[in-house]
Amino acid sequence: MPTEPSKTLEVFDNPHPERDFTIRIHTPEFTCLCPKTGQPDFATLELEYVPEQHCVELKSFKLYVWSYRDEGAFHEAVTNQILSDLVAATEPRFMRLTAVFNVRGGVYTTVIAEHQSPHWNPKAVVQLPGGSTTP
Secondary structure (H helix, E strand, O other): OOOOOOOOOOEEEOOOOOOOOOEEEEEEEEEEEOOOOOOEEEEEEEEEEEOOOEEEOHHHHHHHHHOOOOOEOOHHHHHHHHHHHHHHHHOOOEEEEEEEEEEEOOEEEEEEEEEEOOOOOOOOOOOOOOOOOOO
């Protein structure tokens, strides 16, 4: 079993490709280095996607995220690179990556990047009576 970071994203077959469903992955321990100062930048990554034929395998995703720990990257660049790599690996119907970076010098940064397959027509959101039970 690998115990080192890796840029390889593994996938597995979507168990229900006939259905739209959302996968959410919460990653509160993302780190990379500031390309200007070399100091660590910390972020929480929120990945949401509607898979087509493949889903990302979580251990490979964890090792992939770990691979950025010693790399210098601007927030905007690293968020878009991660999204591009995930889209290339999974070819989803829809994918959104939100990177919420911790405060640095009194400045908070949130970067949101999205991909939508040109062949996917999302269904309308169903609003149930009584409000939402999701926090």
